[in-house]
Amino acid sequence: xxxxxxxxxxxxxxxxxxxxxxxxxxxxxxxxxxxxxxxxxxxxxxxxxxxxxxxxxxxxxxxxxxxxxxxxxxxxxxxxxxxxxxxxxxxxxxxxxxxxxxxxxxxxxxxxxxxxxxxxxxxxxxxxxxxxxxxxxxxxxxxxxxxxxxxxxxxxxxxxxxxxxxxxxxxxxxxxxxxxxxxxxxxxxxxxxxxxxxxxxxxxxxxxxxxxxxxxxxxxxxxxxxxxxxxxxxxxxxxxxxxxxxxxxxxxxxxxxxxxxxxxxxxxxxxxxxxxxxxxxxxxxxxxxxxxxxxxxxxxxxxxxxxxxxxxxxxxxxxxxxxxxxxxxxxxxxxxxxxxxxxxxxxxxxxxxxxxxxxxxxxxxxxxxxxxxxxxxxxxxxxxxxxxxxxxxxxxxxxxxxxxxxxxxxxxxxxxxxxxxxxxxxxxxxxxxxxxxxxxxxxxxxxxxxxxxxxxxxxxxxxxxxxxxxxxxxxxxxxxxxxxxxxxxxxxxxxxxxxxxxxxxxxxxxxxxxxxx
Numbered sequence: 476x477x478x479x480x481x482x483x484x485x486x487x488x489x490x491x492x493x494x495x496x497x498x499x500x501x502x503x504x505x506x507x508x509x510x511x512x513x514x515x516x517x518x519x520x521x522x523x524x525x526x527x528x529x530x531x532x533x534x535x536x537x538x539x540x541x542x543x544x545x546x547x548x549x550x551x552x553x554x555x556x557x558x559x560x561x562x563x564x565x566x567x568x569x570x571x572x573x574x575x576x577x578x579x580x581x582x583x584x585x586x587x588x589x590x591x592x593x594x595x596x597x598x599x600x601x602x603x604x605x606x607x608x609x610x611x612x613x614x615x616x617x618x619x620x621x622x623x624x625x626x627x628x629x630x631x632x633x634x635x636x637x638x639x640x641x642x643x644x645x646x647x648x649x650x651x652x653x654x655x656x657x658x659x660x661x662x663x664x665x666x667x668x669x670x671x672x673x674x675x676x677x678x679x680x681x682x683x684x685x686x687x688x689x690x691x692x693x694x695x696x697x698x699x700x701x702x703x704x705x706x707x708x709x710x711x712x713x714x715x716x717x718x719x720x721x722x723x724x725x726x727x728x729x730x731x732x733x734x735x736x737x738x739x740x741x742x743x744x745x746x747x748x749x750x751x752x753x754x755x756x757x758x759x760x761x762x763x764x765x766x767x768x769x770x771x772x773x774x775x776x777x778x779x780x781x782x783x784x785x786x787x788x789x790x791x792x793x794x795x796x797x798x799x800x801x802x803x804x805x806x807x808x809x810x811x812x813x814x815x816x817x818x819x820x821x822x823x824x825x826x827x828x829x830x831x832x833x834x835x836x837x838x839x840x841x842x843x844x845x846x847x848x849x850x851x852x853x854x855x856x857x858x859x860x861x862x863x864x865x866x867x868x869x870x871x872x873x874x875x876x877x878x879x880x881x882x883x884x885x886x887x888x889x890x891x892x893x894x895x896x897x898x899x900x901x902x903x904x905x906x907x908x909x910x911x912x913x914x915x916x917x918x919x920x921x922x923x924x925x926x927x928x929x930x931x932x933x934x935x936x937x938x939x940x941x942x943x944x945x946x947x948x949x950x951x952x953x954x955x956x957x958x959x960x961x962x963x964x965x966x967x968x969x970x971x972x973x974x975x976x977x978x979x980x981x982x983x984x985x986x987x988x989x990x991x992x
């Protein structure tokens with residue numbers, strides 16, 4: 476499917492209130508340990524004191540809330556279980572869950588703490604509607620051991636407020652945000668504890684109380700951030716969602732009723748997706764230089780591989796061949812685990828691609844064959860091993876070209892070489908010093924010694940003068956005069972004089988730069 480803007484936008488707010496404690500539970504279950512029924516709390520250092528930073532539902536029911544001093548919590552519930560805070564582990568788990576949520580929409584962002592915002596405007600129909608999508612997400616997370624609170628609304632702030640301050644599962648019809656958030660406490664605006672206390676002291680306890688007051692006095696007393704957050708929560712204006720990963724231009728995905736793990740089933744699914752995606756690209760006269768293949772495992776793990784092409788590609792057979800070669804070349808083989816329940820092929824950035832006319836014999840052009848060969852080599856051995864030269868903005872031969880991975884960037888045209896003398900294909904790096912007999916000050920070489928051999932000049936062309944690049948460091952400030960030289964035996968060389976007699980400081984030297992075939 477092709478992704479684009481759709482109106483009205485719809486957002487799903489996801490909140491995992493027990494992420495840290497449920498992470499501990501998952502580790503214990505994976506280790507085969509017997510479940511401990513004591514209340515669990517996570518302890519970390521805050522403001523130079525040990526405090527609770529997380530607690531499971533059982534601990535919260537006993538009054539052990541995040542922020543409570545650890546000493547006070549121990550005095551209240553001596554038999555509680557205590558674990559140290561592990562921010563790195565929590566962060567890694569949240570990153571994995573965000574990648575897992577990509578199955579529902581490519582447009583999603585992290586919503587700290589322990590939450591995510593998903594724009595589901597263009598993907599809810601793939602799951603049978605917003606309720607079906609939400610139910611599927613909550614059920615899958617429950618099977619993975621997570622408690623999920625959700626809400627769906629027309630703005631990100633409204634969805635977040637309902638997801639965190641109202642029982643889970645609220646779905647707000649389009650344009651009805653004002654009615655659904657009216658009874659939420661002012662804390663749902665998340666303007667800060669100081670402002671929340673001030674509002675309550677002024678008798679403004681709910682969002683409905685704020686909607687009856689003029690906005691300008693509220694902004695003057697409590698700040699414009701409060702009134703801006705209020706407008707967003709009421710659904711009057713929306714805050715753009717910045718995705719954690721840019722949404723692809725085109726994608727095709729396949730969800731399975733039962734997870735698949737056999738190689739034949741995976742290949743069959745990939746073939747169908749490649750055909751569907753390439754047909755869509757063909758209808759739009761577009762092609763992909765980069766394809767991302769995502770495998771979503773039933774246990775929540777996500778594996779992504781990238782397939783690159785040297786030209787805009789929309790041939791499903793070629794795409795499948797590159798995907799197969801890329802999978803075969805993986806150093807860490809694809810592990811289906813308990814099976815994949817969804818596979819997706821996406822084109823992050825599509826290019827224009829005109830139709831290619833094959834020859835009368837059915838053979839494609841030689842240039843295309845070379846590009847396809849490069850694609851296959853890169854898929855088999857890695858993009859870093861197959862390189863090409865690109866032009867650089869320099870007249871110095873050793874700096875005029877740069878070797879880059881062949882598929883790392885779009886090909887760029889080389890500067891027109893008709894206005895300059897021919898250059899050799901083979902350059903010495905670095906240029907090698909030689910001994911030259913030549914007329915002073917500007918005469919061409921008559922005889923030179925290189926690598927122990929003595930060469931007598933038969934023909935000379937030049938000089939071609941290249942001035943130093945003044946914007947570089949002063950280590951290379953001498954003028955170069957290049958000569959194309961042919962010796963008496965027909966060997967052709969490219970040499971240069973470094974420096975000018977009596978006109979530039981420093982000694983004048985000669986160097987061998989390259990060889991003509």
